[in-house]
Amino acid sequence: MSTVNEKITEKIRSEAQRLLSTGEVAAFIGYEAGSLPMSVRPFVARKQEDASRLVWNSFCVLNLANYLPALLKSFEPPRRPGDPPPEGPLPKVGILATGCWSRNIVVQIKENQVDRDRVVIVGVPSRGMVSARKVKEAVGERDIQTCIEEDHSLKICGEGFEQELNRWDVVRDNCKTCVHPDPVIYDILIGDPAGERQVQDRFAQVDEIEHKSLEERWNWFADSFSSCVRCYACRNACPLCYCPTCFVDDSRPQWVGKSTEQTDTMLFHILRAYHCAGRCTDCGSCESVCPVGIPMRLLTKKLNKDVLEMYGSEAGMSLDEPLPLTTYNPADPQGFVLTEKSEKGGDR
């Protein structure tokens, strides 16, 4: 009997095979098996025989939407400034998309990075992805040699140990608090829609920080970010970070220094998160790829919380709704404004 993910894998392979063989898409973005236990690798299938390499399991943590804009661009004929746009339809690209990834694709479409007509979205309702870091911790940081995934458990083996883990226990925090596991846009849906999830404390992790004292918060973040190596994996794993020159790389103006001193590192993380405000879908890609385990996702989660509470908006839920920072409501909350606090008397 095959697992849910194995069944999904089969369907993905057959859809990808069909799309590639009919020429409907020129490439298909999915995952293939990796070289290590608990590892998969993003894979761009370009030929129909590549389809059989595609896999789907609980370790598909990197948001595939990340690859979409550049891959689409790679199929456009090279152009010089002033050249007219290419004529005729351009090749399409297929892509797998869970709830959050699909919402990122929506944001990319709204931000002109992706042409909806050139994407075939193969939706996969997400069962939540597993955090390899949590698994490693659960086995006491021992060297893991194999991991066998069942629907609800993981069997971890290494030199001299074997341990079975409840899958949900090691699912990533962002997935545990995910409300929208189903893709919001897709052309083909694989697997059964999971429906909107009822999550009690969506922002519990944020609340926990908020309940700390100011000093505790500062020290906590300063400590957490101190191990940052400025490799920018978090930024580069994010489908929203597509600027040709990121503010951290720019030298004119240079907002952030290059060192790993506290101010430079903190400013990088604060601004990176801020640039995702109203756009982040909490896909968790940033945190999952961090080689040193920095919880930078908390910053975007905090922004997501505020955007939802203040502007009633969640990123990428619809193609029509403007992004929250590109619009306003005359009645937007402004309790933070000094002159508003004093007039109403209540806020102080």
Added chain:
Amino acid sequence: MSNKKNQQGNTGALSEVSGSVLVVGGGIAGVQAALDLADSGFYVHLVEKSAAIGGGMSQLDKTFPTNDCSACILSPKLVECGRHLNINLLTLSELVSLEGEPGSFKAVVKQNPRYVDPEKCIACGTCAEKCPKKVVNEFDMGLGKRKAIYLKYPQAVPLKYAIDAQHCIWLNKPGRCGMCEKVCPSKAINFDDKPTEHMLEIGSVIMAPGFKPFDPSRLDYTGYGRLPNVVTSMEFERLLSPSGPCMGHMERPSDGKEPKKIAWLQCVGSRDINRACHGYCSSVCCMYAIKQAVIAREHSESGDLDASIFFMDMRTHGKEFEEYYNRAASEGVKFHRARIHSVLPSGENDNLRVRYAGEDGEIRYEDFDLVVLSVGLEMPQQAIELAAKAGVSLDADKFIVTDPFKPVSTSRNGVFVCGAAAEPKDIPQSVMEASAAALEAGRILAPARWKDTKKKEYPPEKNVYSEPPRIGVFVCSCGINIASVVDVEAVTEYAKTLPGVVLAQNNLFTCSQDTIDQMEETIRKEGLNRVVVASCTPRTHEPLFQETLRNAGINKYLFEMANIRDQDSWVHQNEPEAATEKAKDLIRVAVAKVRGDAPLPYNSVKVTKSALVIGAGVAGMTAAVSLADQGFPVTLVERKDDIGGHARKFYRTWQGNPVQDYLASLVDTVKSHENIDLKCGVSVKGVSGSVGNFTTVLTDGTELKHGVSIIAVGAGSFKPDSDSRWNYLYGKNPNVHTLLELDQKFIAEDSSLSGINQTVFIHCVGSRVPERPYCSRVCCTHAIDQALKLKELNPDMDIFMLYRDIRTYGQRERLYQEARAKGIIFIRYDLENLPAVTEEGGNIKVTVKDPIIDAEVELNPDMLVLATAVRPKVDVHDLAKFFKCSIRADGFLMEAHMKLRPVDFATDGIFLAGLCHYPKPMDETIAQAQAAASRASIVLSQDEIPAESITAQVDPRKCTGCAVCTEVCAYNAVSIDEATEKAVVNEAMCKGCGACVAGCRSDAITLKNMGNEQIMAELETIMDNW
């Protein structure tokens, strides 16, 4: 191009026509008219009787319905007016006489002495500080004091002091005081100043003398004058104003306490023939009372101020007004439909007791801390005299007479009027009329355009790109204004040490003419290529110094100011050391900023001198003819096959003028005008370009190049046939009509009308309901006029008006009075108790609850007339998309600013007129069309129009094309280029606000001379501590 047809008969030969216009009155209407004229090629003499322009609007705290700060939105216009090369501002002046003919008038203007030399006065205020004579401040409505030497108000234009001759000690007894002369640091006081007379040669005249608030002291029932806590609404404005006598803290006169409970009494001096002798409605009081109630509640410390408004009819008939009213009610402002019997003292604490009769007739009493009298508007005595001097007729209400089809023309050819002097009206209406009057005043002088105007010439500019910065720093002492607090010598020495600075000097008055001349010389001699002036605020003085740079051959953007007076010496008077340190910091920052400044081009765009007008109703036709008469080619596009629009269905204006005769002649003019290309049966398919250079493609494939566009597509009307709420047999019973259908019967002289025994009108059908929350403005007057017409046809006819509020604003009130006098019966209904209409054997039965007798009334009319709502057109959305203009939630087009730019769109070069803006009667439609034509003429009269220099700029290498910039740009100045998929800025449309820059994540878009790098340099420099 031939101008044969467009030269109107009443102007003389080309050479005789003057290119100058006289505008009398420096309120918002006069200022707007002057600006429109001066910007479109005419020289303007603006005559203002007081010491500064600004008029009544400058006294207001906030303005409805946007709650904009009045001073904030007015000031830039005043400053523009004060600095305009082609506006000759004559303050303290009056018109003495006006002789001659249109095109060549001679006016005599008497200018009273200011006793302060405006060339020398630096508005430091030392004179007023030392002046021993305190005088009642009329600007604060007598609630506060000023000195005998005074500035009318803080943002006054011109920003020059004046001596009040009536109260000045010296002028009354020479030798006795003279304090101002002693302390004036710039020797500006001139006690020997004498009145002067100016003889002006002008081609036309605009009268904008404004209004005077009604003086309620003769209305004893109000208690005004006897009871200290009864104030007029204008006084209350000053109490609310942050620059008013109590700094906006809202203190009541008797004890300075904050009132907790305030009553507004409406119609004081309006709609009152018996006591006030003013039958007309003042139009603005309902809205300003609501506004004051809302603002007072915001001001109140506790936020729970009890605000009650006592009114007869709530007249919120303007754009956004009804919504404002509803919002105020839902936020807790109380509305009492009641007439006030009297205001009495209550107890010993100066509180007031209001005695009033409710709708049920029962007498009630209520106590208040403060009573505000919503006083009406009336013609000031001086304006009545002015009218006589100008030779224009007044009506019975003493307002200047106009014609509904020529709404800004007076009885004298070549003399025009705008604002409240022709009828009480609000600011947007006044501004609209001001532009209309400017159009009319300029239209007859079109051949003399640019004849009398001045143009400034500058030397060629030095190329500074290859040079290292050579910065000159000029530190101003401002007499002692700066020097008494800041150690200017130390500051000057310090400035010399800053990187790039080659020269720093200290001046007594940097803005004085001799220093300016010397600065120009120094720039040349020392080869300066950048300048910093450390003195007062750039908001008033930057243009002056920038002009100096240009005169010296330096690009004016290579300049910065350090505000060491207004934001330093004046606010840290007791901390000289800290103020000196701060001055050093500010100069260091200004030097850092100017180092990074680049010379910017003085942008301009060439203008295609033709117009596109969309919609050939009265608004579109009027606008088209107004432009065509000035020699500008116009393409007039009409979607239908026939022109004339809604006006074809109208019988007469409320003043009684037949519409069809007028319409026929207008249609004829349009069809035969050689400058008008009329295109029927087509509409707009696509638009590109921007102000000065639009390209529009029509559905027939025609491609038009034009410099401006006027949108005048009108509105539709609500048909109550498919709406269950208005189940009034419309379309089912042959005797149920809309107002326009009844008009068509009048036009057709339908004889059956005189045989009708009973007619019922139902008002507000489709208006003022949640799905259409606005008031349709025209229907009350229209319905009452029709009722009067029916009475003419059959004096015995019974006529019932079922209404919610009667909104016969302004002089339309006369019709309402006449209708009541003629026995027409008015029954009020509420939205909760709509009249019910049923049919029995073809007979109509109307039942309605009469709130006065508190009972159901049953009526059996032969004819039922429905006053249906004016409804915005649906297809206006396409047009709005093409022209990138906004549409309000209610479906009407959104102008650039509801108060001060009522016919402009936020996007330059596009204007609107008529019912697509909001429902309005014919006279207002015509005025608005003329106003739109006036605004359009400003563009069309130029060969090139200046564009903002400090604009956004895109670095395509960094741009992602994500379009955040396009979303946050309020002017549609940024777009994504289809070919490159990068943002591009249309410099002609960019206003330089920088919203796009702050929104851009990749620093791909920047603001010239205000880029992130420069701001970072400023920030780092501020925190430097060496």
Added chain:
Amino acid sequence: MGTTSEKNWEPKIVAFLCNWCSYAGADLAGVSRFQYPPNIRIIRLPCSGRVSANMILDALRSGADGVLVSGCHPGDCHYISGNLFARRRFALLNNLLEFVGIEPGRVNFSWVSASEGEQFAEVVKEVTDKVKKLGPSTRLVKRIG
């Protein structure tokens, strides 16, 4: 001024003011001679909508002890909607900074109109008081030796 020697420490506060309302309000405070603490350094910008999160953070990075951003009241914006877009950006940034442990009161926002000279002085007093209580800024301050 600006030195961090503990005894005589006086904070430096950077203020980003929009040209049309708050800068004019600051001028009016001067014209009306409303006195306020000399710790503020004003940067004049066209609109509060020009103020980005980067700029506010850069002020802190440069060592400003406090930051004030002030614009037109909502609805009064000279550029129609600049302050309304800005309000969202500021609200989110304000919360985020507090979240990571930047002291409330380091970064401040206000709406001051051209006619509110006294209010401007009041805002400066309030902000200066707050920053004085907080002491010199240390968080997110760049130091290069």
Added chain:
Amino acid sequence: MKALKLDRNAIGQWLSNMAGERDIYAPASDGPAKGTWTLLTDYSMPEIKPGVPARPVKNFLFPQPETLLKFSIVPTDPDCCLPSEPEENGRKNVVFGVRPCDARSIGLNALACKADTYYQANMDKNAIIGLTCSQVCSTCFCSETGGSPMGTEGCDVSLTEIDGRYIARAMTERGEELLALAESFGKEVTDSDFSAVEALEERARSGSDEIRNPEEQLRKKDLMELYNAPFWQELADRCINCGACTFLCPTCYCFDIQDETLHGKGRRIRCQDSCMFPLFTLHASGHNPRGQKIQRVRNRFMHKMKYFPDRFGPISCVGCGRCVRDCPVNIDIREVMRSLLNFHDMGSVTP
């Protein structure tokens, strides 16, 4: 050379003795700083987990940032714009518990950094106390790169754990001096201890690794053939161009130099840089010779596996496995190495 046997307590005492003149750093095994090299304040034998810590030892050779010089830009300052030496506290370091792969990287980098006086000074400043590996992790492959779990290259003192005690062998003169600080309480190393160490070394040598001396084979290959090999595209397809590999790699030694100025003071710093970033090769003109991702991915591996051995001999990889373990998209350098080794002409081998 000197050798001593130290139990855990003895190591503690030794650390304490060394701390008199040097700061001692060891990898943290827990807390937010887990995997980073932290200053020891408690002088007991630190807990060092099997395998390599997250951060390589190169952070002592290329501090992040390293101030090269200082200057003033205040115009009134007499020394305005004249460079000055950054102040030093004068203390030297002991880096404790360095795995053989990391230790070996110091010498490899030094091949390229011969003229780098700052690097040389940092080598002088940091004494390395190695710790051989008793357990080889699944991502380790030092033997395939020319190293060994028992390697001592780059160490001043090498520790090997035998039955809960550590055989400490001085490998350099500096190591002798340091180990002398344990002389008074260290135990004599017996012959059986030595033979136990030798047995471990022999076991390491006889491992079943497929690849031995890859540098020899790689040097023989044609540079342009490898450069034009087809497998780079698939790597580039999934590479997200972050710098996780380069920042964690002990043998990536590229750096960026910047001048920072603030409030009149300036400093010239160098920071580690990454060839994965487009900025790495961006010219002032705007031209970028490695503007494409595939060019950057290829460069990193070609540098390690071809350019470096061609120029200096060994490959620039010590097999620590950090990049294998932490690459977000599972780019496995072992596979790349195999692809390069197995690549013949137009043959297609997929990593």
